[in-house]
Amino acid sequence: MSRLLRRKIPALFSLLFMIGLLWPVPAAGADTLYEVTYAGKIGAAAVRMQLQLKGGAVAGSTLYNRVRGPYRLQGSLDRLRRIHLQEYDRHGRLVGVFQGRLPSLLQFYGTWSGPEGLRRLGFNLTAAPPPPAPGQKPFRAGIWSRIGVAPYEPATLIIAASTPQGFRFTLTAFSGSHTGVVTGIAKLNGNVAIWTDPRRGCRLQLAMVQDLLSITAFGNCSDTAGAGVFFDGDYHEGVWNEPLPTLVDLGVLDTPAQDSSFRELVGRFYDLFVETFHLLSPAEDLDGLGAKVMVGWVRGLNGSDEAIVMAGPDGSFSAAVLDGERIRYFSDMPGFQERPPRTVAQWCGRFPEKKLVRMNERAF
Structure with missing residues (x-):
């Protein structure tokens, strides 16, 4: 927890600190293998992508319509969820590079470039929420903390009382000193939970992806928060407990x-x-x-x-x-x-x- 939050919201910090003493959790995802299938477009070309993510290592493949494949992917994911992938054909030749961001396991966007960097195309890929694993109890009550963000953009989801139709929650997010709070009842819809605000045109989708709770915002959710605040991301059960990024991670220093x-x-x-x-x-x-x-x-x-x-x-x-x-x-x-x-x-x-x-x- 950064000095910013300790100074600006001491009551919330004290509450989370006390809960953290009783319910500490390690940094999420370090030893967990996540397998996700995405679909979308790179420029005008339809593509399916399969990724396997474990810690900072990423592997997978791409399959394009009307193009033989699959192409092999190899790359890395940093602590701020920035992803770098190299794409190889079946002969091992580099055919492309993906540079983008994985705000949650269900979203991947950025820029694809050719091997020489001359051709550049935007891409936006999404994944369908997976069915729950056998015996998995989704949407457990308690505190969930967003992972993979810098210390100035934390978010906390508190799931409280359940109802036959869903569960009551409070979602609080920050961007610097700006805040956003959403509270209401998320209604169960198959393997996801949905919260909507028809007046503002905002919809939140909550889905379990193995041990993470992934939130995706649709529509106009900016009216529910201050400038720069967003709710999307992967949330791990417990109090946020990740190391600070370095000045190299942030782009201030180079090496x-x-x-x-x-x-x-x-x-x-x-x-x-x-x-x-x-x-x-x-x-x-x-x-x-x-x-x-x-x-x-x-x-x-x-x-x-x-x-x-x-x-x-x-x-x-x-x-x-x-x-x-x-x-x-x-x-x-x-x-x-x-x-x-x-x-x-x-x-x-x-x-x-x-x-x-x-x-x-x-x-x-």
Whole structure:
């Protein structure tokens, strides 16, 4: 649970923390094999795709209409549910690359490109909810937590009293400081449960996919929540308990070696940077050092939760992050340990009311 939620919703955090002590769960899906069949289109071509997912490894096949197959798929899935697949023909030749996102096990979308990257087509694939496994009791009462999302976008489903037609639930989701809450009765319809809001035109489908509860939103559900908030995703039984992503996962840094050096520089404040880079954007290197500059902020908390990281081509850094009434500044760039480079100084100038604190010691 991020500092954002601890600060903005202390009552909910305290409740979930106490439940977590009584009902801890490991990170979901690490040792579970999920087998899913998708159908949809890549550009105008109809396709069926079968995937086997276990931890971060993905394998499978594609079968196109009017094309011999199947083609073999091999790739990976990261902790933020971004998926990379390479597609090979029966002779082992690379014929395509899928780059996309798996917001839930029942949805897969992104871009397919040819082996040279010259031809690019969008794709959108969906899977039908599977029938329940023998002896499986779906939609168990209790807390379910969304997995595979960054710490700024958690969601919690609480299933309460059941009725002959379905069950009562409360679904709460966040995107930064923005929230969305849906409460009502989901009606059983075969192997899924459906909740609808005819006035807003929003429909939620809840389905069990092995040990995960998958939620898919249809129609206009944005009116039920603040900007950027979404309800789709896979939910694991229990309280959310996943590790934070790294700055490489988030796209702030490029390599694990960079990440290791940055961790050494900022020490215990590394998590503060991670929890601040919710939304991010490249910025100009005003010093002409050939540095990669990224600025980040938490949705709805501009001015209180912001950061900048300037990564030089020599492996050095200048970085700053807001921390209450302070701007914590870190640098091992030659000539900029005591004073920020122009790029960082201009960013710091946006917060004249905050005190600049130079953090010169490593590994504190």
